[in-house]
Amino acid sequence: MTRSRHFSHAFIFDLDGVLTDTARQHLAAWGALARMLQLPFDAAMEEQLRGLSRMDSLEHVLGPAAGRFSAERKQALAEHKNAAYVDAIAGLTPADLLPGALAALQAVRAGGWGLALASASRNAPTVLARLGVAPLFDHVVDPASVAHGKPAPDIFLAAAQALNVAPAHCVGIEDAAAGIQAIRGAGMFAVGIGSPQVLRGADLVLPDLLGLQPGLYLR
Ligand code: BG6
Numbered sequence: 279m280t281r282s283r284h285f286s287h288a289f290i291f292d293l294d295g296v297l298t299d300t301a302r303q304h305l306a307a308w309g310a311l312a313r314m315l316q317l318p319f320d321a322a323m324e325e326q327l328r329g330l331s332r333m334d335s336l337e338h339v340l341g342p343a344a345g346r347f348s349a350e351r352k353q354a355l356a357e358h359k360n361a362a363y364v365d366a367i368a369g370l371t372p373a374d375l376l377p378g379a380l381a382a383l384q385a386v387r388a389g390g391w392g393l394a395l396a397s398a399s400r401n402a403p404t405v406l407a408r409l410g411v412a413p414l415f416d417h418v419v420d421p422a423s424v425a426h427g428k429p430a431p432d433i434f435l436a437a438a439q440a441l442n443v444a445p446a447h448c449v450g451i452e453d454a455a456a457g458i459q460a461i462r463g464a465g466m467f468a469v470g471i472g473s474p475q476v477l478r479g480a481d482l483v484l485p486d487l488l489g490l491q492p493g494l495y496l497r
């Protein structure tokens with residue numbers, strides 16, 4: 279769905295780990311899969327998985343063992359992980375928006391700027407609806423429609439194109455190193471949410487959305 283209006287600028291948000299803490303449930307489900315397969319899974323791996331598509335994440339979790347699994351078995355493992363994740367997010371409500379998230383989205387709307395979601399998650403429409411913020415968005419990119427997942431810039435470029443805003447006039451907001459790389463690759467201003475050590479390439483890193491001042495980042 280795209281609400282068509284003319285926007286001078288646009289804000290393109292990631293979902294998991296930015297608007298809500300579902301990055302935690304994704305990582306817990308991958309951790310459980312790794313344990314089931316008796317594969318290593320540590321904190322460094324968690325950071326590397328943030329933002330990656332389901333199948334890219336699976337390859338990462340399998341690591342050097344990936345070659346031992348057939349395409350069918352990989353599909354089944356990805357579905358197993360997704361079933362655990364879908365269970366874990368069944369009870370999401372608007373109370374699960376992270377601090378500052380609703381105010382940040384409302385500030386973008388109040389400014390008359392475009393608002394899009396660029397999440398790698400195929401569960402994103404469900405999560406947005408449960409959080410009660412789906413109607414605020416002008417466009418939600420379908421991750422299945424882009425050729426390359428994050429860290430490639432495709433999903434952010436698709437969002438900008440849908441809103442008809444030049445990438446240089448867009449601001450991307452991300453919690454993942456892969457996402458920051460994607461935003462920078464798209465030629466957009468990159469706001470990182472999290473740790474400056476992890477999100478090194480960002481133009482600006484904030485601990486959370488409470489400090490977001492959308493009007494300050496426009497070029
Ligand atoms: C991203 C998450 O938003 O979506 C990743 O950061 C996840 O952890 C990816 O793997 C894909 O999600 P899904 O719901 O399509 O498996």
Ligand code: MG
Pocket residue numbers: 292293294295296301328329452453454457
């Ligand atoms: Mg994220």
